[in-house]
Amino acid sequence: MGPIAVFGAGSWGTTFAKVLADAGSEVTLWARRASVAESITTSRTNPDYLPGVELPATLKSTSDPRVALAGASAVVLAVPSQSLRHNLTAWRGLIDPSVTLISLAKGVELGTLARMSQVVVEVLGVPENQVAVVSGPNLAKEIAAEQPTAAVIACTDHDRAVRVQQACTTGYFRPYTITDVVGAELGGACKNVIALSCGMAGGLGFGDNTLATLITRGLAETARLGVALGADPMTFAGLAGLGDLVATCSSPLSRNRTFGERLGRGETVRQAQDAAHGQVAEGVKSCSSIRDLAMRHGVEMPITEVVHRVCHDGFDPREMAADLIGRKTKPER
Ligand SMILES: NC(=O)C1=CN([C@@H]2O[C@H](COP(=O)(O)OP(=O)(O)OC[C@H]3O[C@@H](n4cnc5c(N)ncnc54)[C@H](O)[C@@H]3O)[C@@H](O)[C@H]2O)C=CC1
Numbered sequence: 001m002g003p004i005a006v007f008g009a010g011s012w013g014t015t016f017a018k019v020l021a022d023a024g025s026e027v028t029l030w031a032r033r034a035s036v037a038e039s040i041t042t043s044r045t046n047p048d049y050l051p052g053v054e055l056p057a058t059l060k061s062t063s064d065p066r067v068a069l070a071g072a073s074a075v076v077l078a079v080p081s082q083s084l085r086h087n088l089t090a091w092r093g094l095i096d097p098s099v100t101l102i103s104l105a106k107g108v109e110l111g112t113l114a115r116m117s118q119v120v121v122e123v124l125g126v127p128e129n130q131v132a133v134v135s136g137p138n139l140a141k142e143i144a145a146e147q148p149t150a151a152v153i154a155c156t157d158h159d160r161a162v163r164v165q166q167a168c169t170t171g172y173f174r175p176y177t178i179t180d181v182v183g184a185e186l187g188g189a190c191k192n193v194i195a196l197s198c199g200m201a202g203g204l205g206f207g208d209n210t211l212a213t214l215i216t217r218g219l220a221e222t223a224r225l226g227v228a229l230g231a232d233p234m235t236f237a238g239l240a241g242l243g244d245l246v247a248t249c250s251s252p253l254s255r256n257r258t259f260g261e262r263l264g265r266g267e268t269v270r271q272a273q274d275a276a277h278g279q280v281a282e283g284v285k286s287c288s289s290i291r292d293l294a295m296r297h298g299v300e301m302p303i304t305e306v307v308h309r310v311c312h313d314g315f316d317p318r319e320m321a322a323d324l325i326g327r328k329t330k331p332e333r
């Protein structure tokens with residue numbers, strides 16, 4: 001794979017740019033703010049998002065999309081889900097129609113209920129086999145510290161997935177390939193919502209049984225939605241399903257879990273948002289689009305429903321347990 005442009009210099013965009021550069025790829029990282037690009041170029045750091053992490057000397061950075069895209073054979077999209085369409089529309093005329101598009105975002109678009117790869121296909125007019133998705137238990141700060149982890153590269157074109165895999169394999173980052181894009185994207189989007197519920201449970205003082213119950217039943221409702229949308233159920237037992245779910249629901253590094261914890265301790269959505277300092281907790285918006293997607297397909301997602309009510313309808317997290325536990329009894333499957 002030739003030069004790679006990474007769009008979005010937040011925690012994951014910057015970290016994934018480092019992974020690609022460490023794997024030997026030629027990488028240019030586009031940052032929205034010129035000061036961030038300047039800092040990466042001159043001091044090899046991105047203090048706003050990855051304080052204390054030294055970035056590779058080979059990594060270039062710019063705030064000019066044309067410079068980032070010059071000669072690029074692949075474009076990595078690392079902006080928040082709800083702004084992807086807007087950004088891509090602005091960059092559309094600049095992106096060579098033959099490049100591989102690599103989506104890192106974990107969300108479902110509000111209103112259209114589109115997955116991120118569907119947004120890419122729609123806005124850029126490229127075939128779906130040109131879009132790859134990276135997902136898995138990938139908390140940016142741990143990967144930036146070169147702690148070992150695995151991931152999946154999902155693309156309906158297996159050969160393309162292998163090329164992306166080769167471009168990002170390092171001594172600390174081990175990507176596997178799969179062809180189930182639907183499953184990979186839904187696993188990544190839904191686990192943010194389940195992590196919010198786990199955070200709320202933690203904030204309310206509940207322990208590991210509650211955590212494990214939410215993770216397991218969260219996985220069940222995610223897989224139910226996935227199967228209704230044509231995903232391979234086995235994807236949810238893999239890195240983009242269980243792997244990401246366990247990491248995000250358990251880790252204090254997760255923005256979604258942390259956000260939920262604040263709500264569980266009694267903070268308002270606004271207070272939790274202010275405390276996030278502009279860092280995105282995707283589940284706060286995706287709980288609504290995923291809930292709507294589930295309703296459209298007649299799929300029951302009770303945890304997602306409750307998270308939506310807490311985040312958007314003023315429902316008190318203290319009522320969450322009674323609401324979920326008090327549902328009509330039924331078989332596990
Ligand atoms: N941080 C992590 O550990 C991981 C994050 N992800 C996903 O990657 C995506 C990006 O997340 P992060 O880099 O963590 O987010 P972040 O909150 O750290 O950074 C977001 C980046 O997008 C930029 N941005 C924000 N709004 C924008 C807009 N309207 N237009 C253009 N740029 C905008 C910000 O300036 C920043 O550079 C999300 O969908 C997230 O779920 C996936 C795996 C791991």
Ligand SMILES: O=C(CO)COP(=O)(O)O
Nearest residue numbers: 136137138139254255256
């Ligand atoms: O996607 C992630 C880990 O795989 C990051 O989770 P948060 O967005 O909750 O920090």
